[in-house]
Amino acid sequence: MKNDKGILHGRPKDPSALLDIIRDVQGRHGHVPEEAVSGIAAHLGLSKAEVRGAVTFYHFFSLEPRGRSTVYLNDSITSRMKGRAAVAKAFEQEAGCRFGEVSPDGSIGLFPTSCIGMNDQEPSAIIDGVVFTQLTPLKVGHLVRALRAGKPAQVLVDKYRDGANQSDLVRSMVANNIRRRGPVLFGPHEPGAAVRKAVAMTPEAVIEEIKRANLLGRGGAGFPTGLKWDFCRREKNPPHYVVCNADEGEPGTFKDRVILTELSRLVFEGMAVAGYAVGAEEGVLYLRAEYDYLRPLLESVLDGLRRENLLGKSIAGSRFDFDISIKLGGGAYICGEESALLESAQGKRGEPRNRPPFPVQIGYLGQPTTVNNVETLCAAAKIIIHGASWFNSMGSANSSGTKLFSISGDCERPGVYELEFGLTVRELLDIVGAKDAFAVQIGGPSGAMISRRDFGRRVAFEDLPTGGSIMIFGPWRDLFEIIDNFMEFFIEESCGWCTPCRVGNILLKEKLEKIMTGRGTRQDLADLENWGKMIKAMSRCGLGQTSPNPILTSLQNFPELYEAAVSKSRDVLPTFDLAEATLEAARLANRRPALEEVAHE
Amino acid sequence: MSKLRFTIDGKPCTAEPGQTIAEAAKANAVYIPTLCHYEGLPPVGSCRVCTVRSGGRYMASCTQVVTDGMAIENMVPDLEDMRRAIIEMLFVEGNHMCPTCEKSGNCQLQALAYRYQILVPRFPFQFPGRHIEAVAPKILLEHNRCIQCLRCVRSVQTKDGRKVFAQRDRSKKRKIDVDAKLAAGLTDEEVRKAMDICPVGSILMKEIGFAVPIGERKFDREPIGSDIEKGPER
Secondary structure: OHHHHHHHOOOOOOHHHHHHHHHHHHHHHOOOOHHHHHHHHHHHOOOHHHHHHHHOOOOOOOOOOOOOEEEEEEOOHHHHHOOHHHHHHHHHHHHOOOOOEEOOOOOEEEEEEOOOOOHHHOOOEEEOOEEEOOOOHHHHHHHHHHHHOOOOHHHHOOOOOOHHHHOOOOOOOOOOOEEEOOOOOOOOOOOOHHHHHHHOOOHHHHHHHHHHOOOEOOOOOOOEHHHHHHHHHHOOOOOEEEEEEEOOOOOOOOHHHHHHHHOHHHHHHHHHHHHHHHOEEEEEEEEOHHHHHHHHHHHHHHHHHHHOOOOEOOHHHOOOOEEEEEEEOOOOHHHHOHHHHHHHHOOOOOOOOOOOOOOOOOOHHHOOEEEEEHHHHHHHHHHHHHOHHHHHOOEOOOOEOEEEEEEEEOOOOOEEEEEEOOOEHHHHHHHHOOOOOOEEEEOOOOOEEEEHHHOOOEEOOOOEOOOOEEEEEOOOOOHHHHHHHHHHHHHHHOOOOOHHHHHHHHHHHHHHHHHHOOOOOHHHHHHHHHHHHHHHHHOOOHHHHHOOHHHHHHHHHOHHHHHHHHHOOOOOOOOOOHHHHHHHHHHHOOOOOOHHHHHHO | OOOEEEEEOOEEEEEOOOOEHHHHHHHOOOOOOOOOOOOOOOOOOOOOOOEEEEOOEEEEOOOOEOOOOOEEEOOOHHHHHHHHHHHHHHHHHOOOOHHHOOOOOOOHHHHHHHHOOOOOOOOOOOOOOOOEEOOOOOEEEEHHHOOOOOHHHHHOEOOOOOEOEEEEOOHHHOEEEEOHHHHHOOOHHHHHHHHHHOOOOOEEEOOOOOOOOOOOOHHHHOOOOHHHHOOOOO
16 A cells, blocks of 8 residues: 555564554554555564454554544543443434444544543543543534544644643643642652762662662552562663553553653653663653653653753763653553563563563563553652652551552542552541542552441551552442443453453353342352452463452442342342243244243242 | 472472473373463463462463472362363353364363363353354364464464464454465465364364264373373383
């Protein structure tokens, strides 16, 4: 295809460029047509099946046309709580097609997508790469008509919001909603201070300082950062790499979006510090596709750092060389798992690797790699400036420092809060204005759903760990609907590699729906628990090992919810509905089901 | 390097450094059920049937390397029940009609079901709508039976390293895709190999389905795993 010669021209014949090429083709044609699949396969020395495999793995790539304008409407539970149904209906009416389809005139494609990191300003959607927040049916009508008339999405952004969101490089209606600035992330920062101080130390001393600070990974897993850097540094075969995991996909988290908007200098400094510590000369920021709108800003910040000699050759007068490039995802929650992220950064389907070996041994391009979360790298930079003791003076016994929380749901002030680790859930709810909270989801769907009984517990790695996602539900919410939405999310986002996660979650969700609709028995409750435990035990990666948590933690913390649902069912075998079972046969035989006769027997 | 010592269900075993648990167990005449695993291909740990437990942690024995002093739990009731559940999941996920399947008797999924004496799965059948693909001249791709073991993806490649079979989509939509043009270039011998390497009846070579009659096939003669349990031939 004539146009795609341009896209392939000058590209290295390197399969790791696959996703970048697919992204360009998708951007130009709205899909990846058959001719392009052939062209890409021939150029990179892959089979067409391999190219199709990469295209179909990601939300934002497609083999079929997705419309001249493509709407991706967020399907997170918070979006639903804030009126998604009416907004979706307005989209369908205006576009003249259902979600999952393209309008008959080919102008608008409507697609649902998993949490896009805007939970504090829902309902939100990504339209042709531009984020639209706080949508209403009225706004939707206006948007669709304008898009159909050929207006680019960017000119339809009616208001630029706070901070860097209004810079010429972003021009976004996304709001930061920074509600509480703490001393670590949002404390004063003299640009370059962390890198200059680090390169004056030995790499070993840098690692030692991070170890002494007891810095634990902020993505949620809580692995000690200093130890990870140490493992990576000890690997003998260079080159080493630093990869920043900017793929926050846990529903309800959006704090990394705010960090990348307002504190990207600090992130990149943290990456340079990590690079110096582990002995890397290259860093990669893996940015989730949903945050592609921040890329021009991030590239410009990188350019600035190069001009200031905080990146590039002989940084800050030392013998340390380090530079950073940005790699984009394609829409896949699983790519937040570090080995899946590395696969994706190498241009492949984002499927987790078998571990061990761990990324510190065999990581990016098969080399020793430290993969760290955005917030972790910021904290590391600050620790180098202010010292481990300063960091340890904040937080709880086993969770030093502060944490950025993404607060959403039924509260007065949703947004981002930097607070010390170790506060109780009740204290947190008071701060955000959620005194009547009934259930709180700590750590997103993969975390725990807790009830008022547990509001005295502490948010910290030693008690209730979280990567930052906190969703609050008032007493008027239907918890089953929330749990069901979470299970739907895991089913959608499972890569499907291993049996328990691919099949088990579907079976769990069916069982849950049987119970929610009043057709469940006590045996079904026992099955839910047993099957959930089995999926956790047998799954290959963190996704399957946590996907039953919405069900298991709600079973544990809201037993009355389930009890009430199964006590509704009076029959011995409530799954069996005679009328329903005989309906089709009766219709085929052209007669009415003779239910009265059965009842009289 | 000296041999590593470890135990499986208390039985003392030895392993070469770098050997996976599945390989080492086989060498010690201990059967750990496997399905996606195929000797000589890089392991993927996709089916999870070979899951064992060591130090309270669950691990796929086809991907996990033996470490010195490991105490592995294998044939314990709760683990066996979970393996059985995995096999049941594979049955309800697809459409498996053993009596009419060309692979019956040579099928490893069927053989495992017999070994685990599965009469009825505990899970409801999903009855997915799947297709049969006949895009390559010699190959019939029976998606109803595919269990996503990735053996074909791993093993069938062109001389310049292009994969004839690849994974497509994800989650429940995940399926095996075939590059029709590359598949058309496979020799009879290569197609036969692809069919044999498939543990179920998903990859079939056209026109030879019932060459060996049912009743005289591999697992008709003895249950899966019995060769391993007899121990290595001396």
